[in-house]
Amino acid sequence: MPSGRTSARRFRNHVAAMVLAVAATLVSGAPAPVAATGQVAPPATAPSPAPVYPITARIVARYPHDPGAFTEGLLWHDGALFESIGLEGRSEVRHVRLEDGQVLARAVLPADQFGEGLALWENSLVSLTWKTGLAHRWDAKTLKRTGSFRYTGEGWGLASDGKALIQSDGSATLRFRDPKSFAVQRELTVTANGRPVRNLNELEVIDGAIFANVWHRNYLVRIDPANGAVTGLMDLSALATEVAATDPEAVPNGIAWDPAKRRLFVTGKLWPTLFEIALDPAP
Structure with a gap:
């Protein structure tokens, strides 16, 4: 059995290799995935491995x-989770107990709306819809x-940095919106x-940085909110394999x-497990 130090080194090497593999795969011009809903992914451009550090995550x-x-x-x-659920006719905002996943309360969206990102602002939750604006x-x-x-435009993800609501729409642009009026305050292009x-x-x-899922990819990217640069990448492939x-x-x-x-x-769409992860300090 390898030592803890050897295992850690192997994990870091694996993630670093994964960064290179992701970059090669996405830049190669592989066909864009097609969603079950008919949504076609825009051509994805991978973070270049040069400035992107692997982020160690421990389950x-x-x-x-x-x-x-x-x-x-x-x-x-x-003390609990709040979750936005998508798909027309099934979209909800839920209050969920962590320990057993029980839904403590729910708000149902109209059947023609596809629920998307969710953020907290003061004592309110704000949720997006995909195409209904x-x-x-x-x-x-x-x-x-x-x-x-x-x-x-489309609504995908939403988060709060304490000053604004940050919205994604599937592109490389994040929009910072006024929490009271929802007007766009500034735009940020995410690049590597x-x-x-x-x-x-x-x-x-998280700690001032923006973390984002990348659709149809088994990793998270960490983004500098000042200039949009991707500074880190976390491998979630082991979690996807487990579920x-x-x-x-x-x-x-x-x-x-x-x-x-x-x-x-x-967690993930249709996943039976929610994972708690401890982050190692950022480089």
Whole structure:
């Protein structure tokens, strides 16, 4: 059995090799994946390996997750998880107990709306919809809808940095929106070595950095909010292998951060497991 130091070195080497492999695969012009909903992914450009550091992640716990939940947004608030579920006719915002995955409360979206990203602002939750151009505001305690916003374009991921709501739309552009009016304050192009990183999906802000799922890829990217540069990449392929999903849309999607206990929770669409991860210090 290898020593702990040897295992750690092998893991770092594996992740570094994975960064190179991801870059080679995506830049090679492989066909874009087609979603079950008919959505076609824009051509993806991989983070260049030169400035991108592998982020070591250690799984410290596993929790039950609804295998029927098409997870689009995830966050931690007031000792529990809040989750946005997608697909027309099945979209909800849920209050979920961590320990057993039980849904404590839910708010159902209209049947023609596809629920997407979810963020917390003060005592409210804000959720996106994919193509209807509506963002909904919910009371975080009761999940009663308290208002809505109109916006143009698609809605994918949403997160809060304490000053603005950060929105993704599947492109390489993140939009920082006013939490009260939902007006765009600024735009940020996400790049790695000057190349745009597209298919940005679910978002979370951790220690000031933006973490993002990349649609149909088994990794998270860490983004500098000042200049949009990708500074790190976390391999989630072992998690995807463990859940053994057979649906092609059962991809990693769902990032929640508990700042008090410094716990990172990740899951995926239709995954039966939610993973708690301890992050090693950033380089």
